[in-house]
Amino acid sequence: MSVDPDHVLEAAAGLLTRKATASMDEIARAAGISRATLHRHFSGRDALVRALEDLSIRQFEHALDEARTEEGDAADAVRRLIAKTEPVAGLMAFLFTENQLYEAGVNEGWNRLDARVTALFLRGQEEGTFRLDLSPAWLTEALYGLIGSGAWAVQEGRVAAKDRTHMVAELLLGGAERRMKP
Amino acid sequence: MSVDPDHVLEAAAGLLTRKATASMDEIARAAGISRATLHRHFSGRDALVRALEDLSIRQFEHALDEARTEEGDAADAVRRLIAKTEPVAGLMAFLFTENQLYEAGVNEGWNRLDARVTALFLRGQEEGTFRLDLSPAWLTEALYGLIGSGAWAVQEGRVAAKDRTHMVAELLLGGAERRMKP
DNA sequence: CCCGAATGAGACAGTGATGTCTCATTCGGG
DNA sequence: CCCGAATGAGACATCACTGTCTCATTCGGG
Numbered sequence: 067m068s069v070d071p072d073h074v075l076e077a078a079a080g081l082l083t084r085k086a087t088a089s090m091d092e093i094a095r096a097a098g099i100s101r102a103t104l105h106r107h108f109s110g111r112d113a114l115v116r117a118l119e120d121l122s123i124r125q126f127e128h129a130l131d132e133a134r135t136e137e138g139d140a141a142d143a144v145r146r147l148i149a150k151t152e153p154v155a156g157l158m159a160f161l162f163t164e165n166q167l168y169e170a171g172v173n174e175g176w177n178r179l180d181a182r183v184t185a186l187f188l189r190g191q192e193e194g195t196f197r198l199d200l201s202p203a204w205l206t207e208a209l210y211g212l213i214g215s216g217a218w219a220v221q222e223g224r225v226a227a228k229d230r231t232h233m234v235a236e237l238l239l240g241g242a243e244r245r246m247k248p
Numbered sequence: 249m250s251v252d253p254d255h256v257l258e259a260a261a262g263l264l265t266r267k268a269t270a271s272m273d274e275i276a277r278a279a280g281i282s283r284a285t286l287h288r289h290f291s292g293r294d295a296l297v298r299a300l301e302d303l304s305i306r307q308f309e310h311a312l313d314e315a316r317t318e319e320g321d322a323a324d325a326v327r328r329l330i331a332k333t334e335p336v337a338g339l340m341a342f343l344f345t346e347n348q349l350y351e352a353g354v355n356e357g358w359n360r361l362d363a364r365v366t367a368l369f370l371r372g373q374e375e376g377t378f379r380l381d382l383s384p385a386w387l388t389e390a391l392y393g394l395i396g397s398g399a400w401a402v403q404e405g406r407v408a409a410k411d412r413t414h415m416v417a418e419l420l421l422g423g424a425e426r427r428m429k430p
Numbered sequence: 431c432c433c434g435a436a437t438g439a440g441a442c443a444g445t446g447a448t449g450t451c452t453c454a455t456t457c458g459g460g
Numbered sequence: 461c462c463c464g465a466a467t468g469a470g471a472c473a474t475c476a477c478t479g480t481c482t483c484a485t486t487c488g489g490g
Contacts, residue, residue, distance in 0.1 A: 068435090068436070068437090068487090068488095069436085069437080086348065089476080089477060089478085090477075090478070090479090091477080091478095099437080099438085100437070100438045100439070100440095101438090101439095101478095101479095102437075102438065102439075102440090102480090102481090103436080103437055103438075105478090105479065105480080106436085106437085109479090110478080110479070111477095111478075111479095141424075141425055144424075159348075163345045163348060166268065166341075166345060166400060187424070190424070194426060195425065195426060196424050196425060196426060197418075197422070197424065197425070197426045197427075199414070199418065200415060200418060200419055200424060201407070201415075203401075203406045203407070204401060204406070204407050204411075204415045204419070205419070205424055207397050207400070207401045207406060207407070208394060208397055208415075208419050210397070211393045211394060211396065211397030211400075212390060212393060212394070212397075214393065215389050215390055215392070215393030215394075218348060218389070218393075219385075219386060219389045224385045224386070224389060225383070225385070225386050225389070229386075232381070233382060233383075233386045233390075236379075236381065236382060236423075237382055237386070237387070237390050237420070237423065238419070238423060238424055239423050239424050239425050240379070240423040240424075240425055241418075241419065241420060241421050241422040241423025241424075241425075242323075242326075242369070242372070242378045242379065242382060242387055242420055242421050242422075242423075243323055243377065243378060243379070243421050243422055243423075244376060244377060244378060244379045245379075245427055250457090250458095250465090250466070250467090251466085251467080271446080271447060271448085272447075272448070272449090273447080273448095281467080281468085282467070282468045282469065282470095283448095283449095283468090283469095283470095284450095284451090284467075284468065284469075284470090285466080285467055285468075287448090287449065287450080288466085288467085291449090292448075292449070293447090293448075431490100432488105432489105432490090433488105433489100433490095434487105434488100434489095434490105435486100435487085435488090435489100436485105436486085436487075436488100437484105437485080437486070437487085438483105438484090438485075438486090439482105439483090439484085439485095440481100440482090440483095441480105441481085441482080441483105442479100442480080442481080442482100443478105443479095443480090443481105444477105444478080444479085444480100445476105445477085445478075445479100446475105446476095446477090446478105447474100447475085447476090447477105448473105448474080448475075448476100449472105449473095449474085449475100450471105450472080450473085450474100451470100451471085451472075451473100452469105452470090452471080452472100453468105453469090453470095453471105454467105454468090454469085455466105455467080455468075455469095456465100456466085456467070456468090457464105457465085457466075457467085458462105458463105458464100458465090458466100459462105459463100459464095459465100460461100460462090460463095460464105
């Protein structure tokens, strides 16, 4: 009955997304294992969070790959990215606040992904699709923030789960103002 | 040399904005008082956080009043609101994540402010200024999220402080896509 | 079937923060 | 100037969580 570490991580992600301060004991119970076994697989809470970080990095990178962000219209690429991001949204929201809480150094892996996202926005600007007065760095930050807000709003029931992608993508891309047909 | 509770709250807000997990001892030192005195004014950490919540509610309400959100073009009203929000942004960002962390009931005061913000977006939709496919509830949530992201980005140095209002307001209103002149 | 490996349950000490208390000191109004 | 009120410094018990350890039990491959 060997424990599957990935299953533990999934359970931890699910719980921590809802309750970011869950204790090791709660996480263990959420994963259906004992606290002792949890410690055998992850030497401590830090190690567990770092593993979750790695997991979300892998998943987000996978979303970036699947969205083929280097291809086609930049705006459509952003839409695809947000859609593919859906399964990771909750976990990213957790890590997003976690990073704000504990001033631990940002995991190196994020820099690579940040660069890819920033490059996508930069490409959109160069192709004339995106406006130039909002910096790619800010657009990247806003993307993360809106993904988090979207996940949170869905969790709180203020937004229907099926609308999440549309709400996040359209606000980020088109904004709130009504626009003329181009 | 009586302690000014408001000054303590300001100091606490400043510290917690940067380090959300600061202990009562750190908060006391940041306010220039002893931990004992801090406890004499706020019975515990919970009471302090609740007082901070009240403070931010008052300040945000003040921003809503000053922005005269019931008057003029809805988009301009949103811009004014975001501009007036600047001094509270950090504190709001802290409380925003705090609320996600500890599943404590949301302070009643926020409902009233949420209603005012939502009403602003609703007005914009009815006047034809804002698009109809993004719900006022989501626009409200996104406003909070972007205010938090903006405060965070400024703190991290990824966005210049003077650009904060413009970045938040323009992204929320106009989105990332380049638009035709109406 | 059997034995080793993995797990569950629980005890245990260490840690950091909290909240309360005491006592000496300082401030400031009368 | 003086006394009461407020503060600072620190001791203290408590609490929740952590990380480690032990021991009995269970699982599963050979």
